[in-house]
Amino acid sequence: MPENHDKLTLTLDALRSDVERNPLADSQTVRRRGEQRTRRQAVGGALAVVALVAGAAGVVGGVGGSNRAEGPIATDGPTASTEVETPLAVAAQPLLAPADLGAVGPYSAWQLSPDPENVGQPFHLCVPSPTTLGAGASTYGHFYGDLDASATEHVLQFADSAGAKEAGDQLVSGLTACDLGAASDNVVTSTAQPVPLPAADEGRVVTREASPPGSDVSYYELGVVREANVLVVLQWNSMGLPDGVTQVWDAERMQAALDRAHR
Amino acid sequence: MKDPAGFDAFYAATHRRVQHQMYAMTSNLADAQELTQEAYARAWQRWSTVETYDDPEAWVRTVAWRLAASRWRKAKNGVTAMLRHGPPEHPPGPSVDTVALVAALREIPEAQRRAIVLHHLAGLSVAEVAHEVGAPEGTVKARLSRGRAALAELLADHSLTEVSPHA
Numbered sequence: 001m002p003e004n005h006d007k008l009t010l011t012l013d014a015l016r017s018d019v020e021r022n023p024l025a026d027s028q029t030v031r032r033r034g035e036q037r038t039r040r041q042a043v044g045g046a047l048a049v050v051a052l053v054a055g056a057a058g059v060v061g062g063v064g065g066s067n068r069a070e071g072p073i074a075t076d077g078p079t080a081s082t083e084v085e086t087p088l089a090v091a092a093q094p095l096l097a098p099a100d101l102g103a104v105g106p107y108s109a110w111q112l113s114p115d116p117e118n119v120g121q122p123f124h125l126c127v128p129s130p131t132t133l134g135a136g137a138s139t140y141g142h143f144y145g146d147l148d149a150s151a152t153e154h155v156l157q158f159a160d161s162a163g164a165k166e167a168g169d170q171l172v173s174g175l176t177a178c179d180l181g182a183a184s185d186n187v188v189t190s191t192a193q194p195v196p197l198p199a200a201d202e203g204r205v206v207t208r209e210a211s212p213p214g215s216d217v218s219y220y221e222l223g224v225v226r227e228a229n230v231l232v233v234l235q236w237n238s239m240g241l242p243d244g245v246t247q248v249w250d251a252e253r254m255q256a257a258l259d260r261a262h263r
Numbered sequence: 264m265k266d267p268a269g270f271d272a273f274y275a276a277t278h279r280r281v282q283h284q285m286y287a288m289t290s291n292l293a294d295a296q297e298l299t300q301e302a303y304a305r306a307w308q309r310w311s312t313v314e315t316y317d318d319p320e321a322w323v324r325t326v327a328w329r330l331a332a333s334r335w336r337k338a339k340n341g342v343t344a345m346l347r348h349g350p351p352e353h354p355p356g357p358s359v360d361t362v363a364l365v366a367a368l369r370e371i372p373e374a375q376r377r378a379i380v381l382h383h384l385a386g387l388s389v390a391e392v393a394h395e396v397g398a399p400e401g402t403v404k405a406r407l408s409r410g411r412a413a414l415a416e417l418l419a420d421h422s423l424t425e426v427s428p429h430a
Contacts, residue, residue, distance in 0.1 A: 008411065011418070012384045014361050018292055019283045027274035030300055031267060034307035251397040255329055 087160060087229040088262045094155040095141040100256040105242025107149045112141050123152050123235040124208075124220050126178030130154040130233040133167035149238035151248075155261045156231045161201070164231040168202070168224040171233060175206045175222050187211075195225070195251050202226050203254050205247060209240075216240070223249025225258050232257045265310045274303060277320045280385070285327050287380045290369040294331065302327035321395060324385070328377065367417035375410030378403050 024030070098110035119140045122129050131138050135156035143151040158164040172192045180187075187210040195203035203225040211217040219241045223234035234257060236248045278299065286295035302323045306313050313319050368376055374396075381392045382403075389407075393400045 008379070008414075009383045011364060011414075012287055012380070014364055015286050016283055018361060019279060019286055019295075022292055022296065024278055024282055024296060024300055027271040027278075027303075030274060030303045031270065031307045033300065034304035037304055038308055259329070259332075 087158075088227065090137070090139065090155055090157050090230060090262050091260060094139050094261040095153055096143075096253070096257050096260055098143065100253065100260070101143055101151065102253075104149070104236075104238075104248055105245045107145045107238070107242060110143045110145050110151075112143055114139075114141055123237065124175065124178075124222070125180060127171055127174045127222060127235070130156055130167070130171065130231075133170060134158065134163055135167065135231070149236075149242070151237070152233075152235045153257065154231075154233040155257075156233065158229040158231065161226075161228045164226050164229045165202070168204070168226055168231055168233075171222060171224055172204055172206055175208060175220075178208065195223070195249070195254055197225065197251055197255050197258070200225050200227050200255070200258050203251070205249050205254075207241075207247070221248045223254055223257075225254040227258055227262065230258075230262045232261050265307070266314065269314055270307055270310050273314070273319060277323070278303060281320065281324055281327060284324060284380050284384050285331070287368060287384055288328060288377055289331055290365045298327045298330050299323075301330055325395060332373075363418060367414050370417055371410050371413045374398075375406045375413065378406040379410045379414070382407055 025033075095112065098112050101110050102108065119129070119131055119138075131140070131154065133156070135158050137157045139155045141153045143153070145151075156164065156167065158167065176189060176192060178187075178189060187208065189208045190206055192204045192206050195205055197203040204223070206222045208220045208222075209217060210220075217240040219236075219238050221236040223236075225232045225234070232254075234249050234254070242248070281302070282295055282299045285299050286292055289295050289298065305326055306319065306323050313322055316322055371379075377396060378392055381387045381395060382389065387395065389400050389403050393403045396403070398406075
């Protein structure tokens with residue numbers, strides 16, 4: 001390690017004295033905090049189920065409460081650990097902000113518009129509309145930018161994790177198995193790529209680039225990110241892959257989407 | 264079945280490091296404590312999975328960082344929110360140097376601060392930092408270089424700008 005590297009490390013190391021004067025709680029206290037958190041989530045999840053069953057959740061727009069329930073959950077009893085499924089509630093305003101989407105290559109001037117008229121329309125011929133997959137509630141937004149690029153986001157709340165996972169699987173398999181006959185000429189569809197997200201149960205991205213004879217290149221990217229029963233579906237469409245971009249739905253945007261969705 | 268003894272040993276071995284790194288990242292000791300404890304509480308919730316990871320400490324650190332980023336994101340203006348943070352709330356008797364360093368860290372952009380903390384404090388290589396933050400290595404090198412230059416200027420210590428990142 002070079003000497004001047006040590007210099008900066010030593011400078012930062014000066015903060016250690018503050019840390020040592022202000023120690024954290026012991027590990028038993030931290031475990032109790034985790035278990036209390038689990039119990040609060042169980043209560044929040046039960047309330048969310050009641051809301052779903054009662055039909056309190058709307059079909060489109062403005063769904064959910066401000067519960068900060070998160071999962072998946074492991075609940076500890078006094079003497080044993082038991083895995084318990086507790087549904088999460090979505091946030092009051094669960095969609096990405098335009099600033100979260102940020103600059104995607106040359107595209108950056110985003111406006112977010114809830115667009116109920118188009119909510120049931122597939123964004124891609126091979127990918128079913130996320131609202132048709134059995135979610136108890138959903139919130140939808142359409143990001144408009146330049147004319148040749150747009151994105152959509154669906155935040156879907158299912159009754160349980162299995163339903164959310166199955167919906168994500170259907171979306172992904174719809175695209176990876178997509179065959180549009182002659183219109184599929186010159187198409188490159190990726191396999192589902194996992195996106196590592198430490199605070200999510202799963203994140204996947206599938207891309208599809210098509211250049212039919214006589215047509216411009218179109219680029220479509222599907223991202224699905226899930227935590228417990230909450231599934232966020234992100235779709236992107238532009239004329240070709242934006243310059244300087246390798247993946248639109250990268251870990252940062254997907255985690256931001258999940259953070260917005262249920263926290 | 265979760266293993267409390269394994270978690271306790273992991274916590275004992277790592278929590279001061281994570282708290283230290285979060286302090287440098289957030290420039291706020293109270294926030295660092297809260298974020299670190301919350302990240303470990305979440306780790307305990309999923310301990311049967313987290314303990315199987317190659318590097319559970321990296322998982323905790325990343326969760327703590329994402330919690331911080333989420334809080335900033337929820338503010339109307341993330342930069343404004345960060346600037347609103349006052350000096351460390353309960354640092355009994357910090358040295359003048361520490362106060363200056365905390366103030367300097369608060370001044371440099373979030374991405375540069377994170378790269379510097381991961382590289383110079385957590386000891387990650389440039390490639391490891393790139394993997395953890397999800398950015399190309401070239402971008403990480405640029406953030407390190409700019410962050411060091413900014414810190415050097417703020418601390419009036421130009422020897423900090425002579426650093427070459429270790430691979």
